[in-house]
Amino acid sequence: MKRKSIHLLILGVLFSFVACAQKTDLEKTQATVNQQTIKDHIYYIASDEMRGRNTGSPEILKAAEYLAGQLESYGAKQVPGADGWFQPVPLRxxxxxxxxxxxxxxxxxxxxxxxxxxxxxxxxxxxxxxxxxxxxxxxxxxxxxxxxxxxxxxxxxxxxxxxxxxxxxxxxxxxxxxxxxxxxxxxxxxxxxxxxxxxxxxxxxxxxxxxxxxxxxxxxxxxxxxxxxxxxxxxxxxxxxxxxxxxxxxxxALTGDKNVLAMVEGTDPELKDEFIMFSAHYDHIGVGAPNAEGDSIYNGTRDNAIGTVTVLSAAENIAKYPLKRSALFVLYTAEEKGLLGSRYMANNPIIPNEEIVFCWNSDNGGYNDTTISTIIGLERTTAAQHIKDANVAFGLTAIDDPAGEQGLFDRSDNVNFARKGIPAPTYSLGFRAFDAEIGKYYHQQADNPDNVDYDYLEKFFKSYVYASRLIGNDSVTPFWVEGDKYYETGKKLYGRE
Ligand SMILES: [Zn+2]
CATH class of the missing domain: 3.50.30.30 (Glucose Oxidase; domain 1)
Incomplete structure (x- = not known):
């Protein structure tokens, strides 16, 4: 009896040791994504102190330093060829x-x-x-x-x-x-x-x-x-x-604006030559006239402190548990001025575009349904199933762009990479229509960090990070769905036949 229970104990210890050494991607996701951490980042990036992170402002430079500091603290590395953690963007x-x-x-x-x-x-x-x-x-x-x-x-x-x-x-x-x-x-x-x-x-x-x-x-x-x-x-x-x-x-006059970037090398000797790019813009539209409540700061919580922090969450997770593919993390300036930071990077890449096999962009206007996440271009790439599965794992449903009339795919940073041929959907908070509920906060002074649902955000963030892991570890490289507008451009970029 005694012997048997010792055996069982040893077996149990062994079992949990093995389980620990071989955590699943789902367990690895749960191990790092934490609601309080998400909240702290969002509260800081969208604070009044940041004064709406306008391109060309001193505050956006402060935000850039903060983001670089976080990436460094996770153990992500500088990208060879970059200016430290940055790519200066020549904005006039x-x-x-x-x-x-x-x-x-x-x-x-x-x-x-x-x-x-x-x-x-x-x-x-x-x-x-x-x-x-x-x-x-x-x-x-x-x-x-x-x-x-x-x-x-x-x-x-x-x-x-x-x-x-x-x-x-x-x-x-x-x-x-x-x-x-x-x-x-x-x-x-x-x-x-x-x-x-x-x-x-x-x-x-x-x-x-x-x-x-x-x-x-x-x-x-x-x-x-x-x-x-x-x-x-x-x-x-x-x-x-x-x-x-x-x-x-x-x-x-030239501004001092810059994109922030970092990387984590992949673990697979072959797949590490392929990069998954995790991107979001961190600029917003600054300060304007006060609204009825006397608020003049456009804090840009949904747009796009949240997207910025999804990329930080992916970086923290992947630096701790690297993927088979290499990971590139990029935070853009000047999206609100016409997608300028991303355009500059797409035209002046530090990691060659043909080595970037997927751009997992994150940008947000707002949300009106906390049971879903909305992916602009979900069904346009072969990564769709991973994204759907990752959402289901955290009780959400992934849906594709419900507001085609808004042309959202072409209005965020992802399009600059799609045009080069890189599969590039945009992950967004759940919305089923671009309605009045979205309009209450979209590019408004009221887009503050104290009026978002952090229980929902936790699920939303975990889904993003879990999808990142599934895509980055899949032996099959993601690509455009056949017949897509960018399918042929993609074939040329990667020399696919
Ligand atoms: Zn945005």
Whole structure:
């Protein structure tokens, strides 16, 4: 009897030893994700002291230091080629011109009424006129542009929406500058957006990405109102040779913004060459006018202290229990200014994009259902089942984007990597519609850390981390579902046949 119980005891000890040495991914998830830790991080990142973590503010730099300190404390490593824990992002903050003029052929145009300054700096810019049709690639061939002012029509003759025209416009600016132009003026004739709303949109202190690495000379770029094409006809029929631009009071300065990044090497000799990227933006929109309660700070708890902390939770867990694949943790600046931090990283990768097999992004507007998590692009990658299973394990159901009309997949940092071909869904708090409940907090002063449900967050965080483990340890590499918009781009990126 006695002997038997000793045997049983030894067996029991052995058993628990083995169980401990071989914890399952579920047990490893439960071992590190803790509600109080989550809460402490969120309360700090979304505190009033952080003043809404606006791009270009001193507070966002403080947030960056905090995040780097956490990653280091978990035992994650710096990424070779990075600047310590950071990737500096060359963001340029520009102020508005106090006055400006444009004239050609004896006609004078007035700032805001007739033309808008898309970009530029103070100075006088007089030069010979070169007229191109749209100013697109190919139109510059064989032309002498050096020191001249390029005039062209806005858009490309097909694109009619404002965002599309703006994207084209940005590319045209790069082309004109590369060709040596002194300035670029686009004849804007699209009826899709009113001139008044464009004036409002452009007359903000702006943040833009300076990818030229050159802030010494900022080429003026104007949009000239020309709804009836009269100015364009005037320039052509009169064969205008000379134009004059003058800008006053406009300044440009680089901010100190940076992406924060760290890594944990994988344990499998083969799979460790593949990286899973865990990402979220940590910036928000700063301070504005006070609301009815006198609150002027946009704390950005849901958007996106929560996403930032999901990445911290994954880092803490994976640093303690590394995955077979390598893990890259990235926290972006300037998402709210147009996905700029992630765009810079996607175009200037430190770990080559083709080594990143999955981007597990985390971004949030808010929630209206605490029984689910909402994954933007859930069914678009082969990791869907792992994500669903991970949610079920913690009593949640994973659902795909219910608000297709919002175009959310294309409105967060994930899209910059999707465009490169990297499978990149975004993990979000549970919502079934972009309704009034979401609107109460989304980009509002009320998005505070004291009005979120931390019991729900604990489940939400555990599901994210557990899904991370399942994806990172699966012998099969995740990919786009066949037929997806980015499937072919992905095949090219990874050389898949
Ligand atoms: Zn966000």
């Amino acid at each position: 903050m520009k102020t508005l011109a106090t006055s400006a003029s444009l004239s050609f052929g004896g006609k004078d145009f007035a700032m805001n009424t007739d033309f808008l300054i898309v970009d530029g700096e103070s100075g006088d810019f007089d030069g010979q006129v070169v007229y191109l049709e749209y100013g697109l690639a190919g139109e510059y061939e064989g032309k002498d542009i050096e020191g001249k002012i390029v005039f062209a029509k806005a858009g490309d003759g097909e694109t009619s929406d404002r965002r599309g025209i703006l994207t084209l416009s940005r590319d045209k600016r790069v082309l004109a500058k590369e060709a040596g132009a002194k300035a670029l003026v686009e004849f804007y004739s699209s009826p899709s957006t009113t001139w008044a709303s464009l004036t409002r949109a452009f007359n903000r202190v702006g943040i833009s990405l300076d990818e030229s690495g050159d802030t010494g000379a900022i080429m003026p770029h104007l949009w000239l109102k020309d709804l009836d094409n009269a100015n364009q006809r005037f320039m052509m029929t009169k064969s205008i040779k000379q134009a004059n631009i003058s800008i006053e009071g406009m300044t440009n």
